[in-house]
Amino acid sequence: MHFGTCGGCSLLEQPIAWQLHDKVSRTEALMAPVLNGMRIAYDLPERPQRYFRSRLLYPVKQDADRKAVLGIFEYRSHHVVEIEECQTQDLWLTNLGREVQGILRELRIEGFHMHRRRGIAKAFWARLASGTGEVLAGLVTRPGEFAEGQEFAAALAERAKAIPNPGRPRELVGVMHSISDRTDDFMLGDRHLPLRGRDHVVDRRDGLTFRVSAGSFYQIHSGAGALLYRPAMAMCGDVTGKTVIDGYGGVGAFGLRLAKAGAKEVLVVEDNASSCRDAEHNATENNLPQVKVLRESFTKAKLPTNVDLMIADPPRSGLQRFGVDKVLAARPKRLVYVACSPEPMALDLKTLTANGYELTGMRLCDLFPHTDHVELVASLERTN
Numbered sequence: 001m002h003f004g005t006c007g008g009c010s011l012l013e014q015p016i017a018w019q020l021h022d023k024v025s026r027t028e029a030l031m032a033p034v035l036n037g038m039r040i041a042y043d044l045p046e047r048p049q050r051y052f053r054s055r056l057l058y059p060v061k062q063d064a065d066r067k068a069v070l071g072i073f074e075y076r077s078h079h080v081v082e083i084e085e086c087q088t089q090d091l092w093l094t095n096l097g098r099e100v101q102g103i104l105r106e107l108r109i110e111g112f113h114m115h116r117r118r119g120i121a122k123a124f125w126a127r128l129a130s131g132t133g134e135v136l137a138g139l140v141t142r143p144g145e146f147a148e149g150q151e152f153a154a155a156l157a158e159r160a161k162a163i164p165n166p167g168r169p170r171e172l173v174g175v176m177h178s179i180s181d182r183t184d185d186f187m188l189g190d191r192h193l194p195l196r197g198r199d200h201v202v203d204r205r206d207g208l209t210f211r212v213s214a215g216s217f218y219q220i221h222s223g224a225g226a227l228l229y230r231p232a233m234a235m236c237g238d239v240t241g242k243t244v245i246d247g248y249g250g251v252g253a254f255g256l257r258l259a260k261a262g263a264k265e266v267l268v269v270e271d272n273a274s275s276c277r278d279a280e281h282n283a284t285e286n287n288l289p290q291v292k293v294l295r296e297s298f299t300k301a302k303l304p305t306n307v308d309l310m311i312a313d314p315p316r317s318g319l320q321r322f323g324v325d326k327v328l329a330a331r332p333k334r335l336v337y338v339a340c341s342p343e344p345m346a347l348d349l350k351t352l353t354a355n356g357y358e359l360t361g362m363r364l365c366d367l368f369p370h371t372d373h374v375e376l377v378a379s380l381e382r383t384n
Contacts, residue, residue, distance in 0.1 A: 138176030215274030318344025
């Protein structure tokens with residue numbers, strides 16, 4: 001275990017009850033101006049929070065001999081810690097990551113060196129659909145020829161077959177070549193080309209089937225259904241026959257659940273092309289014709305007004321001014337706001353509650369235990 005060395009988590013040795021109490025206390029202090037004495041709800045998990053991360057992302061660097069090194073960055077450092085065992089990441093994914101370093105060295109694929117402009121491989125990623133056991137993996141490179149791509153994919157597929165399953169089946173269904181057009185150390189690809197097998201995984205959750213492609217966002221906690229989606233759905237209330245906007249809707253994770261719960265019309269608003277294609281596919285696959293997808297930035301989209309419910313799940317930066325303005329212009333009767341950073345949410349809620357909305361509930365959803373990261377869901381009702 002590398003706790004205390006790598007920068008992956010900082011609170012692993014602290015009891016989860018203490019972690020949650022501390023997160024709630026800090027967040028209630030921050031949100032005090034809008035909470036008006038309301039408490040933030042949370043639940044203690046039923047089982048230990050271990051091996052729950054369903055996505056691996058390792059930078060690829062060079063050692064002194066220019067051989068590839070993979071792992072997680074040391075805390076506040078660009079030094080890579082080679083990961084042998086991790087108590088927060090899925091065991092099978094960790095073992096897969098260990099195999100990749102050997103493959104890169106055997107094929108003499110060098111890690112990218114930003115300052116020397118040397119090497120090609122920037123990162124290795126893998127995504128597990130924990131509801132089905134399907135895994136999609138990819139190597140992120142800078143632009144240019146990747147002559148070793150097919151060899152890399154074949155070697156990875158072969159090594160994956162030999163990794164023991166941790167009680168649940170795991171299957172590598174595809175290997176991707178992800179291309180990053182950036183010249184810095186950013187580890188995500190801008191384009192994704194299949195090298196072997198499929199370019200997506202299929203997950204099954206809450207009675208729904210989700211296709212998730214390489215370039216699409218998907219929650220990385222294997223227990224996200226219990227931690228996030230079910231509590232958020234409870235805040236949405238009875239949606240039977242209701243009209244819904246799913247802002248920043250991704251592959252339709254919220255939108256499809258709301259349609260399945262009886263919503264009459266659901267508009268998924270998303271500007272990522274990959275996520276939009278997945279959302280459209282998922283609506284068809286699950287026989288939910290009332291789900292429509294609008295490929296547009298939430299802040300620029302022409303939205304219907306006076307819908308019964310809007311759910312908004314913006315990036316870490318929050319809704320910000322233009323997003324809040326879009327919500328106020330659309331005038332949903334109820335707003336459910338999902339936030340992955342409390343500070344921007346606090347500013348957004350201050351504006352919303354000063355312009356006709358009342359905060360009716362807030363819940364901590366601990367999708368990133370053993371870290372300082374806080375995820376929240378808030379419900380608001382229009383008062384005029």
